[in-house]
Amino acid sequence: MLGAGRGVLGAVLSAGCWVLCGVSSAAHLSAADGIEITARSRAMQPGELVVLTIALPHHADRVNVRAFGRDAVAFADDDRQWRALVGIDLAVKTGTYPVTVDAGGLHARYDLLVTPHRFPTRRLTVDEAFVTPPPSEEDRIAREAKLLAGVWNAPAPERLWNDRFVRPVPGAANSAFGSRSIFNGKARTPHGGADFMSPSGTPVHAPNAGRVVVARTLYFSGNTVVIDHGLGLFSTLAHMSAIDVREGDRVTADQIVGRVGATGRVTGAHLHWAVRAAGARVDPLAVLALLGN
Numbered sequence: 001m002l003g004a005g006r007g008v009l010g011a012v013l014s015a016g017c018w019v020l021c022g023v024s025s026a027a028h029l030s031a032a033d034g035i036e037i038t039a040r041s042r043a044m045q046p047g048e049l050v051v052l053t054i055a056l057p058h059h060a061d062r063v064n065v066r067a068f069g070r071d072a073v074a075f076a077d078d079d080r081q082w083r084a085l086v087g088i089d090l091a092v093k094t095g096t097y098p099v100t101v102d103a104g105g106l107h108a109r110y111d112l113l114v115t116p117h118r119f120p121t122r123r124l125t126v127d128e129a130f131v132t133p134p135p136s137e138e139d140r141i142a143r144e145a146k147l148l149a150g151v152w153n154a155p156a157p158e159r160l161w162n163d164r165f166v167r168p169v170p171g172a173a174n175s176a177f178g179s180r181s182i183f184n185g186k187a188r189t190p191h192g193g194a195d196f197m198s199p200s201g202t203p204v205h206a207p208n209a210g211r212v213v214v215a216r217t218l219y220f221s222g223n224t225v226v227i228d229h230g231l232g233l234f235s236t237l238a239h240m241s242a243i244d245v246r247e248g249d250r251v252t253a254d255q256i257v258g259r260v261g262a263t264g265r266v267t268g269a270h271l272h273w274a275v276r277a278a279g280a281r282v283d284p285l286a287v288l289a290l291l292g293n
């Protein structure tokens with residue numbers, strides 16, 4: 001692995017995106033076998049998305065990018081340039097993680113330095129029924145977990161999304177992404193999405209194009225739509241009062257897929273939007289910052 005070539009740095013700076021787009025993290029560069037890799041992210045922390053630009057010395061039909069023991073979301077930008085979306089799952093520990101690039105016999109490695117992030121923790125005492133679902137729901141919960149695992153394991157093999165992600169509802173998100181809740185002394189699964197406090201009935205737009213793979217009522221997330229954007233990238237929109245699409249539908253970016261509601265295990269109306277990138281749970285606000293309008 002080599003340091004940054006001045007030519008590469010110049011080329012990247014002239015694009016200027018991390019200055020203009022408000023993405024604060026500095027780019028890191030590495031090169032090997034003539035492959036030059038640049039990285040862009042808000043931060044190198046759990047729950048963040050890292051966009052790698054991979055410049056090749058010549059055309060390759062396939063580029064395989066691996067990170068965190070999985071194939072990353074990778075796609076061709078043009079003849080000699082690929083991009084990869086690497087999600088740092090919110091449970092990833094501080095450390096150095098190799099990202100390997102294999103492009104038709106050429107190899108490169110990029111070391112991702114994950115720095116710590118402290119997610120907020122809240123402790124609440126709530127009705128016990130809210131913490132432990134009734135035994136009568138156990139079968140349903142297990143069935144739905146299996147359904148979702150099947151969805152995550154069978155992404156569309158081609159890219160279905162467009163260049164730009166859009167906000168599913170207007171207004172700012174209260175990103176409680178990654179926050180830990182301890183209810184009655186028991187730790188719950190960390191919050192894997194961003195919450196948008198929109199009033200009930202507000203139209204919910206597809207954050208990007210894709211295929212609807214789930215459009216049904218689930219125990220925890222209520223009326224839920226999962227959009228498969230392809231190549232391992234998924235959006236989940238939850239707790240809706242109504243669903244306006246069906247499983248199997250193709251949707252375009254910004255198409256209305258449902259309405260904000262308070263279905264499932266929630267206390268009030270809001271939209272929960274979650275994003276998975278090759279299995280990693282990442283903050284949708286990181287997706288908007290890096291790939292949004």
Ligand SMILES: [Zn+2]
Nearest residue numbers: 193194195272
């Ligand atoms: Zn939520």
